Amino acid sequence: MVFDFVSWFLGRRDKPRSKDLAKERLKVVLTHDRVDISPQMFEKLRRDLAIACAKYVEIDEAAMSVRLDSQDRRLALIASVPVLGTKATAYSSKRRGKMG
Amino acid sequence: MNGKVMVVTSGKGGVGKTTAVANIGCALARRGKKVALVDADIGLRNLDIVLGLENRIVFDIIHAMEGRCRLRQALIKDKRVQTLYLLPAAQSKDKEAIQPEQMKQLTGELRDQFDYVILDCPAGIERGFKNAIVGADDAIIITTPEVSAVRDADRIVGLLEAEGIEKPKLVINRIRPDMVKRGDMLDIDDVLDILAIDLLGVVPDDESVITSTNKGEPAVLDGASRAGEAFRRIAARLEGEDVPFLSMEAPTFWGRIKRFLGAAR
Ligand SMILES: Nc1ncnc2c1ncn2[C@@H]1O[C@H](COP(=O)(O)OP(=O)(O)O)[C@@H](O)[C@H]1O
Ligand SMILES: [Mg+2]
Numbered sequence: 001m002v003f004d005f006v007s008w009f010l011g012r013r014d015k016p017r018s019k020d021l022a023k024e025r026l027k028v029v030l031t032h033d034r035v036d037i038s039p040q041m042f043e044k045l046r047r048d049l050a051i052a053c054a055k056y057v058e059i060d061e062a063a064m065s066v067r068l069d070s071q072d073r074r075l076a077l078i079a080s081v082p083v084l085g086t087k088a089t090a091y092s093s094k095r096r097g098k099m100g
Numbered sequence: 101m102n103g104k105v106m107v108v109t110s111g112k113g114g115v116g117k118t119t120a121v122a123n124i125g126c127a128l129a130r131r132g133k134k135v136a137l138v139d140a141d142i143g144l145r146n147l148d149i150v151l152g153l154e155n156r157i158v159f160d161i162i163h164a165m166e167g168r169c170r171l172r173q174a175l176i177k178d179k180r181v182q183t184l185y186l187l188p189a190a191q192s193k194d195k196e197a198i199q200p201e202q203m204k205q206l207t208g209e210l211r212d213q214f215d216y217v218i219l220d221c222p223a224g225i226e227r228g229f230k231n232a233i234v235g236a237d238d239a240i241i242i243t244t245p246e247v248s249a250v251r252d253a254d255r256i257v258g259l260l261e262a263e264g265i266e267k268p269k270l271v272i273n274r275i276r277p278d279m280v281k282r283g284d285m286l287d288i289d290d291v292l293d294i295l296a297i298d299l300l301g302v303v304p305d306d307e308s309v310i311t312s313t314n315k316g317e318p319a320v321l322d323g324a325s326r327a328g329e330a331f332r333r334i335a336a337r338l339e340g341e342d343v344p345f346l347s348m349e350a351p352t353f354w355g356r357i358k359r360f361l362g363a364a365r
Contacts, residue, residue, distance in 0.1 A: 017282075017283030018283070018284045019280075019284060019285055019286050019287070022246075022247050023286060023293075026251060026294050030251060030254050033254065033255060034254070034258065072296045073296045
């Protein structure tokens with residue numbers, strides 16, 4: 001209590017300001033409102049994206065992140081897909097494994 | 101005359117559409133423009149009482165549309181501001197009573213006689229909203245710095261775009277400088293960052309809006325009202341003037357004293 005008062009008096013604030021929460025939450029919800037996509041559909045999109053990527057490269061699906069972002073009312077799908085190896089290297093390393 | 105038809109809309113109710121229509125309209129009329137305010141909130145007539153014209157209604161918008169009176173008979177002329185007129189909503193009908201084509205025709209007729217035709221839109225995104233925007237060239241979106249109002253405003257931007265009304269302009273109403281200062285209310289930049297549309301004005305939360313509404317005299321008629329000043333600046337901007345936005349700084353102790361002395365002088 002006393003500490004709260006002192007830190008308040010010194011102008012220090014550790015509590016997040018409620019407007020920052022409002023802004024963060026609004027940004028997320030509006031981005032989804034704007035594309036009008038349900039969480040289920042979004043999950044399907046993420047899965048399909050993973051499957052598509054996996055056709056060409058070996059990916060770490062658990063570590064992949066996909067999100068929607070908007071700037072000036074324009075939307076972007078931002079994906080980060082960790083690549084473990086190209087198919088060629090994956091193939092050859094497997095082969096090498098077998099041979100060795 | 102070839103006036104401009106503007107709709108004032110928000111999605112969410114109670115954020116200040118009717119207040120804004122009354123004040124912006126009154127301010128434009130005081131600048132010498134011929135202004136028609138149209139209450140398109142059918143069944144929930146309000147603009148008349150905010151303007152203090154509730155005792156003068158004989159005919160309403162539906163009478164005029166159905167040809168049961170002439171348009172000019174339904175238009176109530178304000179006595180304080182010579183060039184201000186009100187077309188009241190019908191109180192006994194509901195929103196279904198109007199067809200979009202009728203609304204288009206009506207705004208077209210008004211456009212020929214006025215510099216500005218300003219429509220007070222009902223809350224929601226249903227039939228009443230669609231009717232109110234169908235004849236409009238431009239839109240003014242009202243929001244308050246709260247999550248639900250901002251979210252609804254964003255939805256309205258999308259719906260307006262779909263109806264061919266591009267580039268709506270934003271008014272942020274009921275800003276509380278003390279809360280903004282503590283970080284407990286979204287500030288102007290936050291709201292603009294989120295909605296990404298052009299800013300037309302910022303209006304403080306101000307008791308004088310309520311007292312002026314009690315009296316039926318829009319706050320712009322009160323020279324000492326901060327909200328009134330904000331609405332006067334919005335009218336100036338609509339007229340193409342480049343005026344600074346009203347400062348939303350929380351008044352300091354000395355600032356308050358200075359203002360008190362200024363008002364007393
Ligand atoms: N800037 C303001 N300061 C204080 N009160 C306000 C302000 N703007 C609107 N109000 C009040 O908020 C309430 C809702 O306003 P109103 O214009 O009727 O909203 P809407 O037409 O969007 O439903 C009214 O009681 C009005 O007096
Ligand atoms: Mg209203």
